[in-house]
Amino acid sequence: MAIKFEQVNFSYPSFDGTNFSALKDINLEINEFGEFITLIGETGSGKSTLVQHMNALVRPTTGSVTIYGIKIENDTKKKGKVKLNPLRQRVGLVFQFPEYQLFEETVLKDIIFGPKNFGVSNEDAIKRAKEVIKHVGLDEEYLKRSPFNLSGGEKKRVSIAGILAMEPDILVLDEPTSGLDPKGRDDLLKLFTDIHRKLNKTVIIITHDMNTVYKYASRVLVMNDGSLVYDGKPTELFSTNNIENWNLDIPDIISITRQLEERLNIKFNSQPKTIEDLFILVKEVI
Amino acid sequence: MKNIIIGQFIPGTSFLYKMDPRSKIIALMLLMVSTFILSSVSHILIMLGVVLVILKIGGIPVTRIARGLKPIMILLLFTFTFQIIFIKTGNLVFDTDLTLTYITLPIILLIVIFWYFTKRYTRFKFLYLLITVFGILTLLSLYNPGSIISSSHLEIYQDGLEGAFFIMIRLIIIVTLSTILTLTTKPTDLNLGLEKILKPLGIIRINAEEIAMIISIALRYIPTLLDEANKIMLAQASRGVDFSEGKFKDKIMQIISLLVPMFIISFKRSDDLANAMEARSFVPGKRRTRLHTLSWHNIDTSVIVFCVLVLASVITVRIML
Amino acid sequence: MNIIEIKDLSFSYQDEIQALSNVNLSVKKGEWISILGHNGSGKSTLSKLIIGLLKADSGKILVDGVILNEESVHDIRRKIGIVFQNPDNQFVGVTVEDDIAFGMENLCFQQSEIIEKIKEYSKKVDMSDYLKKEPHALSGGQKQRVAIAGILAMKTDIIIFDEATSMLDPKGRASIMEYIKEIKKAGVTVITITHDMKEAVLSDRIVILKEGRVIACGETNDILNDKETLNSSNLELLLPLKLQYLLDEANISNDKVKDILWQLSLNK
Ligand SMILES: Nc1ncnc2c1ncn2[C@@H]1O[C@H](COP(=O)(O)OP(=O)(O)OP(=O)(O)O)[C@@H](O)[C@H]1O
Ligand SMILES: Nc1ncnc2c1ncn2[C@@H]1O[C@H](COP(=O)(O)OP(=O)(O)OP(=O)(O)O)[C@@H](O)[C@H]1O
Ligand SMILES: [Mg+2]
Ligand SMILES: [Mg+2]
Numbered sequence: 001m002a003i004k005f006e007q008v009n010f011s012y013p014s015f016d017g018t019n020f021s022a023l024k025d026i027n028l029e030i031n032e033f034g035e036f037i038t039l040i041g042e043t044g045s046g047k048s049t050l051v052q053h054m055n056a057l058v059r060p061t062t063g064s065v066t067i068y069g070i071k072i073e074n075d076t077k078k079k080g081k082v083k084l085n086p087l088r089q090r091v092g093l094v095f096q097f098p099e100y101q102l103f104e105e106t107v108l109k110d111i112i113f114g115p116k117n118f119g120v121s122n123e124d125a126i127k128r129a130k131e132v133i134k135h136v137g138l139d140e141e142y143l144k145r146s147p148f149n150l151s152g153g154e155k156k157r158v159s160i161a162g163i164l165a166m167e168p169d170i171l172v173l174d175e176p177t178s179g180l181d182p183k184g185r186d187d188l189l190k191l192f193t194d195i196h197r198k199l200n201k202t203v204i205i206i207t208h209d210m211n212t213v214y215k216y217a218s219r220v221l222v223m224n225d226g227s228l229v230y231d232g233k234p235t236e237l238f239s240t241n242n243i244e245n246w247n248l249d250i251p252d253i254i255s256i257t258r259q260l261e262e263r264l265n266i267k268f269n270s271q272p273k274t275i276e277d278l279f280i281l282v283k284e285v286i
Numbered sequence: 287m288k289n290i291i292i293g294q295f296i297p298g299t300s301f302l303y304k305m306d307p308r309s310k311i312i313a314l315m316l317l318m319v320s321t322f323i324l325s326s327v328s329h330i331l332i333m334l335g336v337v338l339v340i341l342k343i344g345g346i347p348v349t350r351i352a353r354g355l356k357p358i359m360i361l362l363l364f365t366f367t368f369q370i371i372f373i374k375t376g377n378l379v380f381d382t383d384l385t386l387t388y389i390t391l392p393i394i395l396l397i398v399i400f401w402y403f404t405k406r407y408t409r410f411k412f413l414y415l416l417i418t419v420f421g422i423l424t425l426l427s428l429y430n431p432g433s434i435i436s437s438s439h440l441e442i443y444q445d446g447l448e449g450a451f452f453i454m455i456r457l458i459i460i461v462t463l464s465t466i467l468t469l470t471t472k473p474t475d476l477n478l479g480l481e482k483i484l485k486p487l488g489i490i491r492i493n494a495e496e497i498a499m500i501i502s503i504a505l506r507y508i509p510t511l512l513d514e515a516n517k518i519m520l521a522q523a524s525r526g527v528d529f530s531e532g533k534f535k536d537k538i539m540q541i542i543s544l545l546v547p548m549f550i551i552s553f554k555r556s557d558d559l560a561n562a563m564e565a566r567s568f569v570p571g572k573r574r575t576r577l578h579t580l581s582w583h584n585i586d587t588s589v590i591v592f593c594v595l596v597l598a599s600v601i602t603v604r605i606m607l
Numbered sequence: 608m609n610i611i612e613i614k615d616l617s618f619s620y621q622d623e624i625q626a627l628s629n630v631n632l633s634v635k636k637g638e639w640i641s642i643l644g645h646n647g648s649g650k651s652t653l654s655k656l657i658i659g660l661l662k663a664d665s666g667k668i669l670v671d672g673v674i675l676n677e678e679s680v681h682d683i684r685r686k687i688g689i690v691f692q693n694p695d696n697q698f699v700g701v702t703v704e705d706d707i708a709f710g711m712e713n714l715c716f717q718q719s720e721i722i723e724k725i726k727e728y729s730k731k732v733d734m735s736d737y738l739k740k741e742p743h744a745l746s747g748g749q750k751q752r753v754a755i756a757g758i759l760a761m762k763t764d765i766i767i768f769d770e771a772t773s774m775l776d777p778k779g780r781a782s783i784m785e786y787i788k789e790i791k792k793a794g795v796t797v798i799t800i801t802h803d804m805k806e807a808v809l810s811d812r813i814v815i816l817k818e819g820r821v822i823a824c825g826e827t828n829d830i831l832n833d834k835e836t837l838n839s840s841n842l843e844l845l846l847p848l849k850l851q852y853l854l855d856e857a858n859i860s861n862d863k864v865k866d867i868l869w870q871l872s873l874n875k
Binding site for chain 1: 517520521522524547551
């Protein structure tokens with residue numbers, strides 16, 4: 001067990017005393033190996049807040065989060081002595097807004113910031129930087145640029161590169177594909193899948209794109225109004241009728257299949273997962 | 287991080303909340319001027335009394351104010367010490383030799399070490415520090431066996447003591463007054479009030495609206511900048527900087543590595559913000575309507591009258607005595 | 608009549624990064640066009656040039672028949688509202704309500720009208736419960752909603768959305784699209800910058816940028832089918848069309864299926 005949430009509640013303190021409860025009684029277990037998890041839910045449901053607990057950037061108001069055996073509670077820091085650094089190397093978190101994550105003068109410096117802090121030598125860090133910048137679909141030219149003078153999508157890519165360079169055991173990404181062009185999105189999702197498959201690591205992705213959920217995830221978590229309302233397989237999620245209540249949607253492939261069935265007045269014998277599967281089914285009926 | 291935001295607005299219902307921001311700002315200025323005119327300890331104590339009564343009627347917890355005073359504690363302490371040590375007029379009230387010996391030195395070191403390791407367990411850190419310092423001073427003055435390392439003379443004069451006390455109270459009053467203003471006035475209202483009060487400056491070609499806009503943006507951005515610092519800290523923390531651990535030197539380095547991006551990001555931010563404002567048709571100095579408008583009530587008139595009376599009597603006292 | 612006319616526009620950042628080269632584009636009054644293109648293709652740069660936040664190296668822009676220059680820029684901005692890509696950097700007000708009011712205040716709306724509009728538009732973007740909240744206490748999607756409300760409330764003739772829905776949940780996104788359809792009917796000219804083909808098909812015309820150049824511009828129906836162009840500019844084919852291509856390749860033709868797939872790709 002890599003990360004375990006037990007009865008976690010979290011409130012944002014507010015100056016007027018009326019604290020805003022953003023997480024309510026969360027219980028959750030995340031394995032170290034081989035999970036590809038997507039976290040979805042309506043705007044403001046607490047997704048970003050939840051993932052910030054995963055590398056101890058925030059501490060639960062009540063309850064506890066155990067990360068690689070280290071228990072984080074509300075008063076953990078005050079008691080001192082808990083080293084959080086090792087956790088942060090093992091659980092890498094990419095923020096929702098890349099602007100919050102970029103702070104160095106050049107893209108290169110920004111990418112090597114993490115590795116160097118975790119004791120990687122300068123040359124090795126630079127070598128890693130040159131590698132990851134390609135992985136996120138930018139060429140080496142970009143290493144010299146200032147991260148503040150990039151387009152929205154480019155910033156996003158650089159912020160992802162900065163975390164990839166740390167080579168964490170668990171990769172947590174807060175809306176990594178928003179603002180990316182379709183090819184960039186597919187390439188990155190492929191990259192995360194490779195990390196998940198080949199290196200057998202766990203990847204957690206927040207997204208609003210149901211196609212990503214359906215195509216890539218082995219497990220899906222749904223947040224609604226601060227509570228974790230679903231934890232299971234994507235296929236099952238999309239066959240329940242809670243989708244509407246949670247402000248979600250069904251993946252394109254499912255809606256197209258349903259539309260075809262309805263308009264052609266037929267019934268396919270299985271729910272295709274990709275367009276190629278659907279093609280085979282359609283080929284059979286016509 | 288959030289507790290640095292001194293004097294953030296807290297909602298309430300007392301008369302302070304019913305007042306127009308303009309009258310609050312004017313009243314604040316009147317009282318501040320009065321405080322500066324006063325010149326004796328007994329008078330300034332009366333003034334402090336008045337301020338405490340305002341707090342009481344206004345329903346503002348003193349603890350809130352105390353929290354606001356925290357950041358200027360160091361300043362207070364500094365002026366206090368300075369006054370006591372350097373003013374040598376009036377009656378001598380206290381006089382002692384401070385002697386450091388080979389026996390007291392290790393004792394003091396022990397006390398400091400003890401203080402250093404126990405300070406985290408108390409909630410009243412500042413008080414604890416004061417007690418420790420006072421303890422060391424007492425030790426130096428009363429206990430001096432063994433051979434002497436160095437020795438000095440501490441004299442406290444009445445004027446020094448009174449001066450120190452006076453300045454401290456004055457500072458406390460000023461800070462309290464301005465904290466009352468920001469605690470009970472929403473930033474938007476404050477901005478609008480300032481704008482209206484600064485309006486007459488237009489005659490000497492200063493654009494009140496622009497100044498007010500600058501102030502309001504500053505107000506809007508103080509929490510954001512703190513938030514920004516917080517975010518960069520989080521970003522750096524998640525990439526391996528540990529802000530809670532490390533030696534003093536590391537801490538300094540960490541702060542520097544925080545300040546540099548803060549500067550860059552602030553510039554970038556102000557650029558983006560200017561763009562966003564211009565894109566929404568903001569033209570400096572041009573007429574605009576307002577969502578919030580102000581209205582003057584009887585309570586405002588009464589408070590202003592009261593403050594004018596305070597100022598008048600203060601001036602009278604000053605001239606008479 | 609063309610409400611926006613862009614002629615031979617070029618722009619570079621710090622004289623070294625050529626963000627736009629010789630862009631020509633015209634937008635008709637009341638039209639909805641989508642601008643697509645890979646990351647860094649110059650979409651946001653183009654939108655900043657249109658409202659005069661950046662100054663072109665060469666070429667010219669006409670809005671409603673008026674050439675954009677230093678004198679006309681303020682008048683032109685009163686006609687255009689823009690929702691920027693990053694919702695965080697465009698929050699001007701101290702609270703949500705102040706932020707929505709900001710643009711209206713600059714356009715000198717009456718106070719009573721401002722109050723009414725705040726109510727109306729915060730409700731439209733589902734943020735009425737958050738009016739007194741400060742920007743840093745909002746989630747990503749919530750910030751985006753406020754940004755949209757602030758611009759919609761200004762009721763400008765032209766509205767540019769720069770990836771304004773990228774962080775919204777599916778339902779929020781759909782409701783903004785519905786709303787765009789509505790304002791378009793009322794005669795507003797809309798420009799949406801997006802990476803989402805499903806959003807783009809709703810517009811009348813599509814413009815594709817690649818490395819700072821317009822490589823395609825045409826009726827939505829035509830562009831949708833232009834596989835080569837889409838591919839070369841990091842875009843995607845819609846799923847129903849992909850299926851159609853697979854069928855074509857396998858030489859299977861069925862008019863009924865073809866028709867249905869076409870309808871589906873147009874979101875009908
Ligand atoms: N700093 C803060 N102070 C107070 N409330 C906050 C703060 N940050 C977030 N919130 C509130 O907590 C709730 C959850 O926020 P969170 O950012 O986790 O949402 P989210 O699920 O990531 O949403 P989105 O999809 O829009 O990014 C929101 O309703 C938001 O208003
Ligand atoms: N402030 C800046 N300084 C220098 N170069 C910049 C700046 N902003 C953008 N660029 C560069 O200009 C080009 C166009 O950027 P722009 O932001 O217009 O792209 P975009 O099409 O909006 O991309 P995205 O889909 O990622 O938002 C990019 O190559 C980018 O790196
Ligand atoms: Mg979020
Ligand atoms: Mg852009």
